Amino acid sequence: MTEPVRVDRRVEDLLRATAPRVLGALVRRYGHFDECEDAVQEALLAASVQWPEQGVPDNPHGWLSTVASRRLIDQIRGEAARRRREEVDFARLPLDEQVGAAADRDGAADRDDTLTLLFLCCHPALTAASQVALTLRAVGGLTTEQIAKAFLVPEATMGPRISRAKQRIKAAGATFEPPARGDWPDRLRVVLHVLYLIFNEGYTASSGPELQRADLAAEAIRLTRAVHRQLPEDGEVAGLLALMLLTDARRAARTTADGALVPLAEQDRSRWHRPAIREGLELVTGAMARSELGPYQLQAAIAAVHVEAARAADTDWAQIKVLYQILERISPNPMVTLNRAIAVAMADGPAEGLALLEPLGEDSRMAGHHRLPAVRAHLLEMAGDRSGAREAYELAARRTASLPEQRYLAERADRLR
Structure with a gap:
């Protein structure tokens, strides 16, 4: 059996950083997001195989642009005679000339399309799950297999999800350009929320044998850095x-x-x-x-x-309590209330925190979530109610799909027997 190619971290980081620029150049030129994205993925795969053996080319962006363009040309040769002649002439150039031509023609070697791509991948026509998956593939440069593993679903499930997302974007008539000025705040808010979701899944995996997925957290940070570079004053x-x-x-x-x-x-x-x-x-x-x-x-x-x-x-829980009060006022949601209850309990005593938890039991958004009984267990333990705390820890352990969290909560319950 052939040994899998091991891509070192430097090459992997370079591929992920370059992918949005290459995809942006292709989409600007051809306008077919789904076909361009597939072509870039094929180019990334080719690079992951060839670069570790042959070395990183002097112009990685140009190399990827050339290979992706070749893949794309094979798909769209029959669209128009003018484009066909243009691409045939281009494809006949020697590889080193193609690399230079691709970069010069696109005029995008130094252009960063990350934010535009994020807006496209976070199109409002998509569900949150599809936005996350498409962002990781198109902007993050992850393969379908990697994304499927990150979210513990079969590749056969994730592949169609990504394909449907691209088709929905196409059906919605989305173009490769920033949203209208009036839509900017809402679309940027969606982009940030998607990056936030990716980070949270990496920092505390919702299921599986590991508490953390460092690769997802790192990817969320990398993409957020890219947005910050383009919007440093936001x-x-x-x-x-x-x-x-x-x-x-x-x-x-x-x-x-x-x-x-x-x-x-x-x-x-x-x-x-x-x-x-x-x-x-x-x-x-x-x-x-x-x-x-x-x-x-x-x-x-x-x-x-x-x-x-x-x-x-030494934690200043009084300050944290105030910050959560402000956060709950400007962005109310049950998770904020849950966290505020912890801060109130730490600052003012467990009884005050437990009182804040009561209404959350009736909130449908918290139904079945393990964090509510986990927090209640912690506060009951602080209050000296060992029996109540043990039952709440056991309930929280049954509700979470994260094995490290299950073990931790079960151990906390056992200590109270």
Whole structure:
């Protein structure tokens, strides 16, 4: 059996960073998003096979553009005689001349189309799940197999989902250009939400044997950096990037050597990644000083309070409580209320936090979610109700599909027997 090609991290990072620019150049020229995206994926696959053996070319963007163009030309030769003649002439050039011609003709070697691609992949005609999958494939450069593995579904399930997403974009008449100025805020909000979902799934996997998917979290950070480079003055973009950095900085301390979950209060803070913390603090401080306050900035500010505490006992829960009150006012949702209940319990006592949890039991959005009984168990344990806490921990363990969370919650329940 042939050994699989191992792509080193440098090549993988280069491919992912270059893919949006190549795809953008092709879509601008040909206007067929789905065909262009397939062609770029084939080019990425070819590069992952050839570059480790033959070396990275001097012009990676031009190489990928050339190979993707060849693939695309094979698909669309019959569309028009003019285009057919143009592409036949182009395809006959020697490879080194094709590389230069592709880059010169597209005029896009230095153009970053990441944000435009994100707007396209996060089209409102798509469901949130489709937006995430298409973003990871078209902008993140992940293969269908990689995306399927990330979300623990068969490749045979993920492939059609991505194909349907591309067809829906096509049916909606979407074009490769930024949305109209009036639609910009809503579309950017969707883009940020999709990146937020990708990061959350990477930071705490919703199911499976591992607590974290570092590759997904890193990809979300990379894509958010790309958006921040294009919109450096947008406070919410900076806030989201800060939130990701400040949260991901704790990753190394969140699990033991055997993958068991370590709660925030018990983490070895010397293992937190200080450069990420410094960058995140700088981003959120600058964003809050110059921009209208938004939910990502507030969440980043809360994360900042946590990482600034040298010990868990030094955490300024009163400040966190105030920040959650503001967040709940401008962006109300049950998860915010749930987190505010924790902050209130830590600042004012468990009885106050438990009172805030009561209405959430009637909220349909929380039905079946493991975090509600998990938080209730923690607060009941703080209040000295061992029996009630044990039952809530057991319920939370039954509800989560994450094996590390199941083990942690079951262990907490066992301690109270």
